[in-house]
Amino acid sequence: xxxxxxxxxxxxxxxxxxxxxxxxxxxxxxxxxxxxxxxxxxxxxxxxxxxxxxxxxxxxxxxxxxxxxxxxxxxxxxxxxxxxxxxxxxxxxxxxxxxxxxxxxxxxxxxxxxxxxxxxxxxxxxxxxxxxxxxxxxxxxxxxxxxxxxxxxxxxxxxxxxxxxxxxxxxxxxxxxxxxxxxxxxxxxxxxxxxxxxxxxxxxxxxxxxxxxxxxxxxxxxxxxxxxxxxxxxxxxxxx
Numbered sequence: 001x002x003x004x005x006x007x008x009x010x011x012x013x014x015x016x017x018x019x020x021x022x023x024x025x026x027x028x029x030x031x032x033x034x035x036x037x038x039x040x041x042x043x044x045x046x047x048x049x050x051x052x053x054x055x056x057x058x059x060x061x062x063x064x065x066x067x068x069x070x071x072x073x074x075x076x077x078x079x080x081x082x083x084x085x086x087x088x089x090x091x092x093x094x095x096x097x098x099x100x101x102x103x104x105x106x107x108x109x110x111x112x113x114x115x116x117x118x119x120x121x122x123x124x125x126x127x128x129x130x131x132x133x134x135x136x137x138x139x140x141x142x143x144x145x146x147x148x149x150x151x152x153x154x155x156x157x158x159x160x161x162x163x164x165x166x167x168x169x170x171x172x173x174x175x176x177x178x179x180x181x182x183x184x185x186x187x188x189x190x191x192x193x194x195x196x197x198x199x200x201x202x203x204x205x206x207x208x209x210x211x212x213x214x215x216x217x218x219x220x221x222x223x224x225x226x227x228x229x230x231x232x233x234x235x236x237x238x239x240x
């Protein structure tokens with residue numbers, strides 16, 4: 001995945017825009033340890049729902065598994081955010097997602113409070129009803145992150161929707177889906193990889209992932225952008 005990250009950043013440079021790797025290299029390096037912690041959080045949530053499990057990892061032992069898994073997890077954020085930057089170079093995606101129907105809720109703080117309540121409650125009960133609440137593994141963290149930003153008086157990735165700008169929603173979702181396609185493809189023949197056990201939709205696989213399971217990459221991409229903005233552009237609002 002380091003090769004993929006380097007290639008995508010090189011493509012950004014070739015298309016004449018600053019790439020994340022070279023624009024702020026120090027902060028880009030911070031994405032790697034942050035990414036490992038970020039994905040370990042989802043591994044923790046998966047303990048309750050058991051939607052995926054790993055095969056061929058017994059050879060590492062507990063310490064080796066943590067080390068090698070953390071190295072693999074550390075590439076998640078850099079890969080998604082680099083792909084996001086590359087996709088923003090395409091006019092059809094960049095300009096084509098602006099000037100759309102504005103969405104401006106009348107009482108954003110009330111919506112944020114309800115989002116925080118629903119996200120927190122969902123995570124609280126995900127271990128009790130995992131077969132029915134497993135989608136909240138991907139949705140609830142996004143609700144909580146954005147709600148806390150709104151309640152603290154800051155913009156979040158949904159704020160540009162007030163101007164009809166959907167780039168912060170559509171492009172990171174597509175970036176994560178693109179990375180997800182490659183993750184699942186390379187997992188197919190991997191000696192150490194993962195399998196899925198997703199209730200109700202564990203059928204029609206594309207590689208090993210059920211086709212409906214790819215929907216989880218969409219909110220995950222938005223969560224990657226939220227964390228990326230905190231690390232790469234601290235103190236700034238959502239990208240215009």
